[in-house]
Amino acid sequence: MRIEKATNLLPPVKRGKAVEIYVDGNPLIAYEGETIAAAMLAAGLRVFRHTPKTNSPRGIYCGMGVCFECLVTVDHVNAVRACMTQVYEGMHVETRAEWSL
Numbered sequence: 063m064r065i066e067k068a069t070n071l072l073p074p075v076k077r078g079k080a081v082e083i084y085v086d087g088n089p090l091i092a093y094e095g096e097t098i099a100a101a102m103l104a105a106g107l108r109v110f111r112h113t114p115k116t117n118s119p120r121g122i123y124c125g126m127g128v129c130f131e132c133l134v135t136v137d138h139v140n141a142v143r144a145c146m147t148q149v150y151e152g153m154h155v156e157t158r159a160e161w162s163l
C-alpha cells in the first residue's frame with residue numbers, strides 16, 4: 063500500500079509515471095523513481111530470495127544497499143539489489159532464481 067498524503071501539513075505525494083513490471087511473471091504497477099523494493103513492498107511482497115543452504119526467506123533489511131539481503135534477478139542479471147535499483151517499464155524480476163553468491 064502506498065501513502066497518498068503524509069500529513070495534513072504536507073502536499074500530496076507526487077509519483078512518477080506508472081510502469082508495469084513483472085515479479086515472478088506476475089504484473090504489478092510501479093512508478094518511475096521507485097526502487098524494485100518499494101514496488102514489491104507496496105504490493106505486499108516481503109520475500110525477495112531464499113538462502114541457498116537453508117532455503118530461509120530473505121527480504122528488506124537495511125534498505126540502503128549494505129546488507130545484500132534483497133538480491134533478486136532482473137532481466138537475467140543475478141544478484142541485483144532491489145533496494146538500490148529503480149524500476150522501468152517491462153522489467154522482469156525473479157525472486158526464485160537458482161543461484162548463490
Ligand code: FES
Nearest residue numbers: 125127129130145
Ligand atoms: S535491503 Fe540491504 S542491500 Fe537491499
